[in-house]
Amino acid sequence: MSFLGIDLGTGSLKVAIVDKSGREQAAASVAYALETPHSGWAEIPVQTWWRALCEAAARLPEDLRREVQAIGFSGQMHGVVLIDAEGEAVRPAMLWPDTRALGLLDQWPEPQPNPVAPGMAGPLLRWLVQTEPQSARKTRWALQPKDWLRVALGGVIATDPSDACATALADPAGVWDQALLERLKLPREWFAPLAPAYAAGGVLSPKAAQALGLRAGIVLAIGAADTPCAALGSGLASDGDALLTTGTGGQIVVLAEHAPRAVKGLHRYRAASDHWYRMAAMQNVGVALERVRGWLSYEWADAYRDAFGDTTGATPVAAAGLTFLPYLTGERTPWLNPAARGGWLGLALDHTRATMMRAAFEGVAFSLRAGFDAIRASGATVTTLKLAGGGSVDARWRQLLADALNVDLYAVDCPNAAPRGAAILGGLASGHWHAGDLAALAPGATRVAGPQGDAALAERYARFLDLYGRVESWFGETPLR
Numbered sequence: 001m002s003f004l005g006i007d008l009g010t011g012s013l014k015v016a017i018v019d020k021s022g023r024e025q026a027a028a029s030v031a032y033a034l035e036t037p038h039s040g041w042a043e044i045p046v047q048t049w050w051r052a053l054c055e056a057a058a059r060l061p062e063d064l065r066r067e068v069q070a071i072g073f074s075g076q077m078h079g080v081v082l083i084d085a086e087g088e089a090v091r092p093a094m095l096w097p098d099t100r101a102l103g104l105l106d107q108w109p110e111p112q113p114n115p116v117a118p119g120m121a122g123p124l125l126r127w128l129v130q131t132e133p134q135s136a137r138k139t140r141w142a143l144q145p146k147d148w149l150r151v152a153l154g155g156v157i158a159t160d161p162s163d164a165c166a167t168a169l170a171d172p173a174g175v176w177d178q179a180l181l182e183r184l185k186l187p188r189e190w191f192a193p194l195a196p197a198y199a200a201g202g203v204l205s206p207k208a209a210q211a212l213g214l215r216a217g218i219v220l221a222i223g224a225a226d227t228p229c230a231a232l233g234s235g236l237a238s239d240g241d242a243l244l245t246t247g248t249g250g251q252i253v254v255l256a257e258h259a260p261r262a263v264k265g266l267h268r269y270r271a272a273s274d275h276w277y278r279m280a281a282m283q284n285v286g287v288a289l290e291r292v293r294g295w296l297s298y299e300w301a302d303a304y305r306d307a308f309g310d311t312t313g314a315t316p317v318a319a320a321g322l323t324f325l326p327y328l329t330g331e332r333t334p335w336l337n338p339a340a341r342g343g344w345l346g347l348a349l350d351h352t353r354a355t356m357m358r359a360a361f362e363g364v365a366f367s368l369r370a371g372f373d374a375i376r377a378s379g380a381t382v383t384t385l386k387l388a389g390g391g392s393v394d395a396r397w398r399q400l401l402a403d404a405l406n407v408d409l410y411a412v413d414c415p416n417a418a419p420r421g422a423a424i425l426g427g428l429a430s431g432h433w434h435a436g437d438l439a440a441l442a443p444g445a446t447r448v449a450g451p452q453g454d455a456a457l458a459e460r461y462a463r464f465l466d467l468y469g470r471v472e473s474w475f476g477e478t479p480l481r
């Protein structure tokens with residue numbers, strides 16, 4: 001008996017099979033690229049996701065696929081997929097890095113329960129109604145990415161509170177805001193009924209089963225957004241448990257038994273279980289480092305070597321005097337400024353690409369620290385962070401994060417936290433596990449780094465904050481709502 005988790009991410013689709021004890025047995029991933037047909041747009045054809053799923057599933061051992069009893073889903077938050085009455089995509093999916101709806105944010109009345117960003121489903125759909133009426137006329141359902149995938153596999157039309165509450169169209173509990181939909185002239189019938197993330201949401205169709213090498217008729221869980229799935233897969237089960245994820249973007253998640261109070265710059269969302277979580281969301285982690293690596297013509301191994309030195313972390317280049325703002329796609333926590341931009345300041349003739357790469361790593365770490373400071377200021381006491389995400393493996397990077405964040409980091413013994421969380425939802429939906437089992441399913445965690453009291457790094461962080469404050473007015477007055 002085993003369970004399959006599917007994580008539909010921004011830059012790749014990941015799958016993982018876990019056994020009846022929650023141990024990962026196999027995993028695979030397939031990468032893909034976003035499309036930017038116009039400046040500020042971020043789209044992808046849903047066929048790209050389907051091909052990635054079929055390819056990733058084919059990489060899993062056939063014998064393990066035959067044992068799968070249920071499937072759970074995790075998906076990138078925000079964004080939207082439009083389908084017609086026959087279930088066909090009306091247009092390419094619009095995704096969270098998209099900024100085309102930036103000028104529409106003033107249509108959300110203050111106060112809002114969570115920050116409203118242009119790449120959320122609400123602003124994107126408002127843009128669509130105004131700009132692509134032909135697409136709006138064809139639309140029957142406006143789905144979150146993971147919900148589209150479940151429907152494509154034979155599942156029911158539904159969404160869960162963790163995804164709904166992050167659309168900017170629902171209250172903090174995830175219930176659709178009828179008055180807001182009317183204000184924005186968005187048809188209420190576009191929006192899927194709500195169900196718990198761990199509820200059963202249909203069964204795998206014969207056609208999809210054949211494409212994936214699975215048995216038809218197995219249970220499909222409703223699923224949840226990727227951040228709460230990663231939290232579930234990483235073992236966050238009790239009030240105050242905290243997780244740092246570093247991928248394309250970065251999130252700091254702190255689980256809460258009850259709804260946290262609203263704090264500007266932070267999100268308060270529903271978890272994959274019946275909990276809540278407060279979250280600092282930083283957009284520019286892997287996406288910024290990957291772009292810098294390309295600009296500087298580095299392979300990753302060389303980038304780490306030049307920026308950090310050998311495996312002891314000894315730094316061969318000084319980043320003093322050089323600051324990198326990583327806000328290449330704007331920023332959410334704590335600045336709430338989608339118009340923010342990045343770059344290096346302080347370049348001198350003796351600086352090298354190694355110095356620039358080091359400054360980029362530090363700038364990303366500092367952006368995470370700014371988000372963590374907002375979490376701490378909200379009243380959450382966090383002394384340790386579990387660490388997950390594809391961008392958090394190198395020991396030297398982990399040490400920089402521990403120093404920049406001034407916190408102990410514990411690596412979760414789970415390389416694929418989001419698909420593992422999705423698989424657990426599949427196990428819950430099929431009745432194999434129950435809510436009381438979640439704490440016992442937590443994977444092991446090992447302390448991998450702690451703060452070393454780097455005074456020079458602290459000074460560079462202060463310089464980073466000062467620099468952003470000085471240049472923020474360059475970017476235009478376009479704060480998030």
